[in-house]
Amino acid sequence: MYTNSLQDIVVTWSTRSSTNQSVVNFAEHYIHDKLIIVSGIWQRFQDGGKQARTQYIHKVTLTSLKPDTRYEYSCGSNLGWSAVYNFKTPPAGDKWSPSLAIYGDMGNENAQSLARLQQDTQHGMYDAIIHVGDFAYDMDTNDARVGDEFMRQIETVAAYVPYMVCPGNHEEKYNFSNYRTRFNMPGEGDSLWYSFNMGPVHFVSFSTEVYYFLDYGMKLLTKQFEWLEQDLAEANLPENRAKRPWIITYGHRPMYCSDDKEYDCDGNLETYIRQGLPLLKWFGLEDLFYKHGVDVEFFAHEHFYTRLWPIYDFKVYNGSTDAPYTNPKAPIQIITGSAGCNENREPFSTNLPDWNAFHSNDYGYTRLKAHNATHLYFEQVSDDKDGQIVDSFWVIKDKHGAYS
Structure with missing residues (x-):
């Protein structure tokens, strides 16, 4: 995770297989019917070593977040989801x-x-x-x-x-x-x-x-x-x-x-x-x-x-x-x-x-x-x-x- 601006957070993760989806579910409280669903982009990465191993790097930007607020989120796709994490935005x-x-x-x-x-x-x-x-x-x-x-x-x-x-x-x-x-x-x-x-x-x-x-x-x-x-x-x-x-x-x-x-x-x-x-x-x-x-x-x-x-x-x-x-x-x-x-x-x-x-x-x-x-x-x-x-x-x- 990194900060792109004071009100934006970018979530990055990798998968070994192509999922054709990059999705983050997030909300102030992680309740299923209140989740905000955001899609992002992914790219294929092939390592330069002898085995040329491949993985897929996913990137989703969460924008217009409220200041001084704690959010909970998970990332993944229809093929599987991460644990639920959290972060806190800075004050305005x-x-x-x-x-x-x-x-x-x-x-x-x-x-x-x-x-x-x-x-x-x-x-x-x-x-x-x-x-x-x-x-x-x-x-x-x-x-x-x-x-x-x-x-x-x-x-x-x-x-x-x-x-x-x-x-x-x-x-x-x-x-x-x-x-x-x-x-x-x-x-x-x-x-x-x-x-x-x-x-x-x-x-x-x-x-x-x-x-x-x-x-x-x-x-x-x-x-x-x-x-x-x-x-x-x-x-x-x-x-x-x-x-x-x-x-x-x-x-x-x-x-x-x-x-x-x-x-x-x-x-x-x-x-x-x-x-x-x-x-x-x-x-x-x-x-x-x-x-x-x-x-x-x-x-x-x-x-x-x-x-x-x-x-x-x-x-x-x-x-x-x-x-x-x-x-x-x-x-x-x-x-x-x-x-x-x-x-x-x-x-x-x-x-x-x-x-x-x-x-x-x-x-x-x-x-x-x-x-x-x-x-x-x-x-x-x-x-x-x-x-x-x-x-x-x-x-x-x-x-x-x-x-x-």
Whole structure:
């Protein structure tokens, strides 16, 4: 399930056989004679593996939903129906306080954080989930059977709250076909890039992988960069920042990190997404995000959690010595790639850079609460420590816009 707008929800599921129908029955109370019946579309998906396994992906959009209302629904066809699930729509307008869980790098094996995320979701703690790339490890493995199993694993989360995603390097096989088909995000970027609004926040999702898998051509890279320029410029207009002051981005590979193992991210080398393609320095994102006043940037890829000081061009731009995240003078970056996978944890560099404010390689995930136009609250949950909060901080801004 994902959110297409504040009043639309899209339900997606798959079947092994063709049903020739894609139907969702829903209502505020799941009573047979009061159900609203909505039909959608389906597409045939053939995995690129040797067995060329086929399945059918179904997509139904529920529109004109009432704000702040709980609905119950089931999906299927005359050949069979799912269990009855439920979701709650957000309040009307922009002046409400969404809560989200955010993480990357969660696999079918060793998904350490999943049980706690399922429990949180069932307790109604989140308005949405953001998964910052790398799913299942990998969705194409064993002729996409691992992808099937992973989608079943996250059902107890994704059937109840919008599950928003971006691609990671582990989705690359067959030109990201498993990712593109299984996840139908809003917009026209083939789920590789899109944006959506939630309360006082404009969220922007993008693909870092268009910088690395150039065998598929340069077109995706140029199209995404043009789209990002346009989307961020519009979000940064004074009238839009008055309604939704916070701009938060998420993409898989980080601009900065402190892992000695990474060939392009050891704290000294220039990352492609930060500076642009090697030698040419085209399509770098750090200047673009700085120019349009992005407040917070989420990344994953590294199997740990790192909170950075406000940073631009390797320099720290804290708001003040006593309150570094109050009116910071550069974007704040968070790496949250420790949800759990079969590649286990990754070590930190022996000598951590000055811009590293806090780090942990406990399995876990990040929570975000957008309180209002001036205050964001973050905390890092440690699954190793039975749900203990190992890091928390506020970001406070009196004014939003381009950094000078």
